[in-house]
Amino acid sequence: MKKIALITGVTGQDGAYLTEFLLKKDYIVHGIKRRSSLFNTDRIDHLYQDPHVDNRNFIMHYGDMTDSTNLIRIIKEVQPDEIYNLAAMSHVAVSFEVPEYTGNADGLGTLRILDAVRLLGLEKKTRIYQASTSELYGKVQEVPQTETTPFYPRSPYAVAKMYAFWMTVNYREAYDMFACNGILFNHESPLRGETFVTRKITRAVARIGLGLQDKFYLGNLDAQRDWGHAKDYVRMMWMILQADQPEDWVIATGKTTPIRDFVKLAFKHIGVTLQFVGSGVDEVAIVKEATNPDYQLQVGKEVLAVDPRYFRPTEVDLLIGDATKAKEKLGWTPKIQLEELIEDMMQSDIKLMEKEQLLKKGGYKTLNYYE
Numbered sequence: 001m002k003k004i005a006l007i008t009g010v011t012g013q014d015g016a017y018l019t020e021f022l023l024k025k026d027y028i029v030h031g032i033k034r035r036s037s038l039f040n041t042d043r044i045d046h047l048y049q050d051p052h053v054d055n056r057n058f059i060m061h062y063g064d065m066t067d068s069t070n071l072i073r074i075i076k077e078v079q080p081d082e083i084y085n086l087a088a089m090s091h092v093a094v095s096f097e098v099p100e101y102t103g104n105a106d107g108l109g110t111l112r113i114l115d116a117v118r119l120l121g122l123e124k125k126t127r128i129y130q131a132s133t134s135e136l137y138g139k140v141q142e143v144p145q146t147e148t149t150p151f152y153p154r155s156p157y158a159v160a161k162m163y164a165f166w167m168t169v170n171y172r173e174a175y176d177m178f179a180c181n182g183i184l185f186n187h188e189s190p191l192r193g194e195t196f197v198t199r200k201i202t203r204a205v206a207r208i209g210l211g212l213q214d215k216f217y218l219g220n221l222d223a224q225r226d227w228g229h230a231k232d233y234v235r236m237m238w239m240i241l242q243a244d245q246p247e248d249w250v251i252a253t254g255k256t257t258p259i260r261d262f263v264k265l266a267f268k269h270i271g272v273t274l275q276f277v278g279s280g281v282d283e284v285a286i287v288k289e290a291t292n293p294d295y296q297l298q299v300g301k302e303v304l305a306v307d308p309r310y311f312r313p314t315e316v317d318l319l320i321g322d323a324t325k326a327k328e329k330l331g332w333t334p335k336i337q338l339e340e341l342i343e344d345m346m347q348s349d350i351k352l353m354e355k356e357q358l359l360k361k362g363g364y365k366t367l368n369y370y371e
């Protein structure tokens with residue numbers, strides 16, 4: 001019998017990598033996607049299977065984390081062995097703009113999944129992975145952060161995820177469910193959403209290198225993050241649900257890097273050395289040297305400036321995780337280092353932007369639907 005997995009947030013970065021991973025492991029994968037006025041399945045289109053074909057192993061359902069009856073119906077229909085609850089309004093800065101919705105989808109949404117499994121009498125069958133986050137640590141209490149570091153959430157997103165974290169623990173203890181939190185530190189990839197800082201940087205560097213854009217703007221350059229590759233992290237999601245006991249796990253690389261250094265490394269990929277001048281909101285980055293003839297940027301050109309609109313009302317300054325428990329008990333270590341991650345993202349964004357450059361050179365103009 002093939003194992004059956006249900007993934008919420010299947011159209012997101014992690015949902016896409018996890019689907020690929022589980023299909024390779026011969027699972028039948030069910031995914032929940034939201035109805036949208038435009039297609040929102042770009043990341044998983046290559047895995048799509050025509051509903052008219054028999055014996056499909058990747059099946060999509062319309063659903064939403066804010067709709068209990070929908071979630072109960074899907075779980076009843078699918079009878080999953082494993083649920084990966086990845087759906088969330090996942091942007092920390094945006095959560096300050098939509099705090100109530102974030103609480104509903106990210107916090108209560110998790111409760112809806114846990115309670116649906118209980119209501120349907122699936123406590124002993126269905127294992128649940130909850131996408132918890134290093135944002136729970138928020139204001140620095142301890143460095144590096146482990147499974148026992150106290151939480152101090154610093155955004156509506158983190159507060160909602162803290163509710164979800166403890167609900168997962170509570171359902172595990174109250175109803176003896178195999179429900180686990182993966183406390184994942186930042187993980188990125190070419191599939192990362194375009195408004196998260198790493199992808200914003202790699203896209204902008206590719207565009208600036210190819211002459212499609214002059215400069216770009218960021219917020220706090222001093223924040224430090226522990227960045228891994230999403231491919232390594234979805235493998236661990238699966239490992240968490242194969243463990244003998246349900247537990248909570250920190251997943252991280254153990255190395256931290258300031259945003260400023262990520263920018264430098266991304267520009268280095270196109271042969272450009274940067275110099276940062278000024279400080280605070282007046283800080284800018286200018287080209288110090290450009291050695292790659294394919295990306296001819298003028299020395300002295302300003303390519304980055306700080307825009308305070310990207311500052312957050314409360315910031316998480318420093319994240320660095322200690323994944324010793326995952327290493328010792330499950331044998332997990334990240335295979336992909338930061339330089340390799342940046343290379344992967346840069347290569348992908350350069351390819352994307354070269355397409356745009358080609359269209360521009362060929363005189364292609366965006367369709368104007370209103371003319």
Ligand code: NDP
Nearest residue numbers: 009011012013014064065086087088090131133184186187
């Ligand atoms: P993404 O933002 O790329 O994906 C989020 C997914 O959730 C998308 O499929 C989105 O759908 C879906 N979604 C959002 N709101 C709802 C809703 N109300 N109902 C149903 N689906 C919804 O996030 P990631 O893949 O990066 O992250 C996956 C999970 O892991 C998230 O819960 C995130 O908070 C958490 N996390 C992520 C980390 C990271 O560094 N990436 C680190 C730690 C935790 P749509 O495509 O339609 O928008």
Ligand code: GDR
Nearest residue numbers: 090092133134135185186195196197198218219220223310
């Ligand atoms: P984060 O990721 O908040 O850690 O949450 P993000 O990439 O958005 O920010 C990282 C840091 O970069 C600083 N920053 C900027 N961020 C964005 N998005 N845009 C900017 O222009 C910018 N300039 C500076 C931020 O202030 C911050 O300090 C991600 C999400 O995936 C969450 O869902 C997940 O839980 C955590 O990672 C772990």
